[in-house]
Amino acid sequence: MSPKPARQGRRWWTAARWATPIAIGLALYLLPRPAAVEPGGWAVLAVFVATVLGLIAQPMPLAAVALTGLTFTMITGVLEPAVALSGFAEPTIWLIVAAFFISIAVTKTGLGRRVALWFVAMLGRRSLGLGYGLALTDLILAPATPSNTARSGGVIYPIIASLSEQAGSRPNGETRRRLGAYLTATAMGVNVITSAMFATAMAANPLVQEFAGAQGVEISWLTWTVAAIVPGIVALVVIPALLYKVYPPELRDTPEAPRAARAQLAELGPMTRPEWIMAGVFVTLLTLWSLGSQVWGLSATASAFVGVATLLITRVLTWNDLAGDKSAWTTLTWFAVLVMMAGQLQKLGVIGWFSTTITGVAGGLSWQAAFVLLTLVYFASHYAFASNTAHVAAMYGAFLAAALATGAPPMMAALVLGFISSLYGGLTHYSSGPAPVLFGSGYVALAEWWRNGVIVAAVNIVVWMGVGAFWFKILGYW
Known part of the structure; x- marks a missing residue:
């Protein structure tokens, strides 16, 4: 292809990424406003949908898209500046x-790499042990x-690349299945589980807390962790072994891995x-996030x-470390913008209208079904x-409202x-931030990747809604 058609193709693609969110937002705005939605609510929904689609299409960086949506709400009078900036x-x-x-600090101090090497040294004599080392x-x-x-990209993948190279397993070739493919698939399967286990383990989890709180369900850091710990540990035990069975490495024994890890630790x-200091801060934070609000009256944010x-x-x-963290x-x-818009959707009746609509579709079913x-x-x-956060922003609040309307226990x-907002992150090679990093290896x-994604997703659903259901019953959540 000559340079000129290529440039034209890129321009058309860029134009489409701009035009699609704007056109859909405008079309939504022109639809009749439902009676249950307060004046102004439909306009906020149109801007919100256009912004979320912009976050997916990314004609500009994420923050630039969000600021554009924020600016539009102010200059059109949809929201007052004080409200628009409240997020x-x-x-x-x-x-x-x-x-x-x-x-x-975890990366800068080298503590994260040291922890990974410890587990490889302890568990790495077999490829399955390496999988569990990555999980821990x-x-x-x-x-x-x-x-x-x-x-995944800063700590886990460099370890995978090093182990695979030592085992003679190289990407994009006949040796990729020797070890690297299994470790990469396991890293993705594990990442979605650990992301679901702590409110601070994935960027969209605090957004979940915010949206749930807007509907009267307050989820503390400790509540989240206690609820997730049992199904999470079960899933962490199951997934590496499952992938070892359905997507096995050609190399089962890896006696060199512990020796190499010990050599790097010696270095x-x-x-x-x-x-x-980082280890002490880490332990202190876990203590404060778990007990700070009850014992010292410290919120999770103050503790952080x-x-x-x-x-x-x-x-x-x-x-400079903080200022340079883009x-x-x-x-x-973009979190502040999405949280503000989602709050306005709740306040102006849009979420309530949407949940009523969804509930009508599920009419006649028990709340469990x-x-x-x-x-x-x-x-x-x-x-x-292509983003956990975009999905949470677009759909979590509405689906939670619909679930509550059917009679499901709130917590x-x-x-x-x-x-679920973390667990679906491994479905495709584009479905979350770690996915393209690991797939791109x-x-x-x-x-x-897609086959493994379906298998891991199915097992996670069984574990988190099966084992999890029994655990939630013990906790008194239903």
């Missing part, structure tokens, strides 16, 4: 920003690493002062900033999304839909 005052938004800052590493890092993409030497301040005072982090500031921007149906539809609809419904073919 930036939400404590939940700042919790996730603080957690991003803490995750910088991800599990330990997850509570303080809200970017599951950073967890690292004893834990450094920054690592010890205790950790950030400690890392700054001890010079483990510098202000992911944190980008997340702050209706909830299972809603959950499966919510899960499967992720094939149309159980909010938590299950919240867990070249170890897993496209058809294999």
Whole structure:
């Protein structure tokens, strides 16, 4: 193809990515406003839908799209500036920003890599043991690493690449199935589980908390963790072994892996002062997030900033580290905009109208059957999304409202839909941030990725809605 047609093709594609969200938002705005929706609510919905579609199509970076939508609500008079900017005052938004800052220290100090090497040294004599080593590493890092993409790309994948190279398993070739493909598939399968286990393990989880709170369901960090711990551990035990069976590595024994890990640990030497401080902050944060509100009256956000301040005072982090973290500031921007718009949709009756519509479709079913149906539809609809957060922003609030309208127990419904909001992240090679990172390594073919995604998703649904249901019963959530 000559340069000129290629440039024209790119221009058409860019134009389409602009035109589609705008056209759909405008078409929605021109539809008659339902009587149940208050004046102004339909306009907010149109801007919200256009913004979410813009986040998916990305004609500009995420934060730029969100700011454009925010600006449009103000200049058209849809929302007053004070209301439009209110999302930036939400404590939940700042919790996730603080957690991003803490995750910088996990990587900067080398503590994350050291933890991964410890588990490889202990469990790595067989490829299945390596899979469980990756799972334990991800599990330990997850509570303080809200970017599951950073967890996979910054800590887990470099370990996979090193182990695979040592085993003679290289991407995009005949040796990829020797070890690298299994470890890559396992890393993705594990990541969606650990992302679901902690409110601070995936960027969209605080958004879930915010939307649930708007409907009267308050989910604390401790509540989320306790509810997820049993089905999460069961899933972490099952998934590496399942993939070892259905997507096995050609190399079963890996005696060199522990020796290589011990050699790298020897090169690292004893834990450094920054690592010890980071480990202490990590333990302190888990304690504060679990007990802080009951014992000391500290919110999860205040506790997170205790950790950030400690890392700054001890010079483990510098202000330049924080200022240079584009992911944190980008997340702050588009999270604040989405939270504000979602809150207005709730306030102006749009969510209530949508939930009534969905409930009508499930009419005549028991709440149990209706909830299972809603959950499966919510899960499967992720094939149309390239972001967990965009999916949560677009559909979580409405599906939760519909579930509550059918009579589903509030806490159980909010938590299950919240867990699902992480678990569908491995369905496709584009379905979440870690997916393109791991798929792009070249170890897993496209058809294999989609097949594995369906298998892992089916098992996760069984575990989280089966084992989870018994656990939620014990906790008194239904």
